Amino acid sequence: MTTEILVEDKFDCSPDKLYQLLSDDKFDDALMDALQMKKECLEKKADANGPVYKIRLTNPDEIPAIAKKFTGDKLSYIETRTWNQNKCGNTWVIAPEIKGATVEAKGKTEIVANGNGCIRKTTGTISVKIPLIGGKIEDMVKQSITNTFKKNADFCRKYLSENS
Numbered sequence: 275m276t277t278e279i280l281v282e283d284k285f286d287c288s289p290d291k292l293y294q295l296l297s298d299d300k301f302d303d304a305l306m307d308a309l310q311m312k313k314e315c316l317e318k319k320a321d322a323n324g325p326v327y328k329i330r331l332t333n334p335d336e337i338p339a340i341a342k343k344f345t346g347d348k349l350s351y352i353e354t355r356t357w358n359q360n361k362c363g364n365t366w367v368i369a370p371e372i373k374g375a376t377v378e379a380k381g382k383t384e385i386v387a388n389g390n391g392c393i394r395k396t397t398g399t400i401s402v403k404i405p406l407i408g409g410k411i412e413d414m415v416k417q418s419i420t421n422t423f424k425k426n427a428d429f430c431r432k433y434l435s436e437n438s
Contacts, residue, residue: 283427324357
């Protein structure tokens, strides 16, 4: 089974301004702190098109009992973000640290002009191969990603309004 992800958020700034903010590692550290996400940088490098970050994130949300056997008390994952300034966005691959399961989560984030502002559109897929409960874990991971993006957008909007 595969679950689709679609998250769209509007911002009152140019696509380039949002790209510069979101692709900045120091801003991302502040953002993860605000989201109460534990962040560990595993690798950071510069690519011709933009930075590439490989990080371990641990979500502060409680895990449903059905999934704790596979995830532990908190969901953690390794995320690789490959930013591309020419495309004003990134591609991402998330490897949730789930025991005994084949998990794949990948997608892209695009920042596009919209009137006087922009839209950050995130699309992707999640696939968890565990008999009987894989779909439930996919839904849990999707909800976690969606909630995190919504909190992320709120923080970014507040930051932009206070620092413009």
